[in-house]
Amino acid sequence: MIDTLIQGLLLGGLYALFALGLSLMFGVMRLTNTAQGDFIVLSAFAAIAIAPLVAMQPVAVAALLLPLAFGFGYALQRWVLNGTLGRDPLPSLVVTFGLSIVIQNMLLEVFSADPRSLDSGGFNTRSIGIGDGLAVGALPLAIFGVALLCTLALQSLFDHTKVGRAFRAVSDDREIAELMGLDAHKVYALATALAFIVIALAGSLQAMRTTVAPSDGPLLLLFAFEAVIIGGMGSFWGTFAGAMVLGLAQQIGFRLDPGWGIWFGHLVFLAVLVVRPQGLFPRTRT
């Protein structure tokens, strides 16, 4: 039982990494990125492609991949997605959904449909004993740590820095923020660039933990989305907590019947929607 709970929380850590980017982009510019999952898969494949070039050194992979993701996110927002923002959610939904289809089929063409994974040099099979005959995997624990750090970093950035103030300002009232001298288009681009850093981390870690295939994206998007809604909009800690709830729900579901784990996660999401549509831990940004 304790084992299931721990596994659930560790799985939640991964889901938090999936969800933070979605939460960030929605929070700053009300943009629902329906290609979130596909970008995670894309960065996973990017990591798999980069790794052999740098002798499988994780630090070197990160040093190459993260700036690339940052630049990609910035450019995507600046020159594609900014043009779709507005009162009507349709253009941004269609464009990100179109991107999702393009990415899936591009990956299929380049990497074939076979699932692949990122070699972590045996790190993914190592485990750490925590007494009582229980052991946790070193990699899931590391993923949980990265998720915790990302959440902390994003929340502090939002609450205490100049950039964070700009994010909150354009989120609250874009026009007033622009009158005060902010360039909303650049602020949006920066927010997406940051989201893509988290997306790249999520993708690489997912590829280390398990396998990734070109068609995985939509499912990852749904998990990310459920974590955001369960947690409640407005804070990254809420998203983190929502991811924990989702991870626990799925793990308990898997324990009851392997065929129903994901279904059970969806059900918990719908139950939260019925009982507390504002999410479990809502916090409106001031």
Added chain:
Amino acid sequence: MTAALVVRGTRTSQIALWIGVALVAIGASMPWWAESSWMREFVEIACYFVFAMMWNLLAGYGGMVSIGQQAFFGLGGYAMLMLGNLASVNPFVAIPVAACITAIVALPMSWLAFRLQGGYFAIGTWVIAEVFRLSFANLSIVGGGSGTSLTALRGIERATRESLTFWIALACVVAAIAGVYVFLRSKLGLALLAIRDNEVAAESQGIDVKRIKLAVYVTAAFGAGLAGALYFVGNLRISPDAAFSVNWTAFAIFMVVIGGIGRIEGPIVGALTFWALNKFFSDYGSWYLMGLGLLAIGVTICFKQGLWGWLQQRHGWSLFPTTRRLEDRGGAR
């Protein structure tokens, strides 16, 4: 004072009506002279079209952008199959019944989906569709994950089956166009257009926004269920992955966006374009799908009105006028 007249029809709409009637009449005689592969193709594209028409009603007029309409498509298909296989209802009779069942199921689902707005509504409906897919994948009475065949049609001769399916498909296409057209020209349709343009302003004019949105959601579910039931009567085999595939909605979005969202001509032009593209390029597999995705992105960014919107702006064409124009007819001064 000038006497103004409310004008609704246009010359093109009159011509379009007669061409439409002629096309339907020719179409209805197809089973006597056309090859059965043509009719099969028509049935398939008809399902896509009716489904896209309903997506257009929901998103283009109702402002509810959903990525989960495949929930109703699959539900219509499964309801028809279960009525046929398990309750031995004639599958052709089961098609409209299945659509009604879908509409009834949509009522409690709207209660869930309407808790989310905008982009989150879109993904929330997708989650609901996934719940249906996983539920049917675990239902052994309809074959679980690998699906099952429509055995209820066994006793019916092939030619009869194909002609009947074709006529029903034709009827569904006509009903979908006529239904949406009449609805949009009615008082309720005017209210819907007002909601699309500004929800708050519409509400302040005494429009019951919630009720009309619900009516649109349920109507769109009915139509999607109809398309699904029809598709799987033509297909004879159903599986959860095929029935609840997000691709149904993806293609609907593609057709509506290419043709022009928020206009009845949009899905018609979109479906014809999609059919033509499919015919010539579908052999290219993933390159073809990549192209469709890029085309949808390009049209959304640079060409917001879609193909028909562009033609309408250039030439003032309107086959299905839903607007009311005031025309000065001289009169007493």
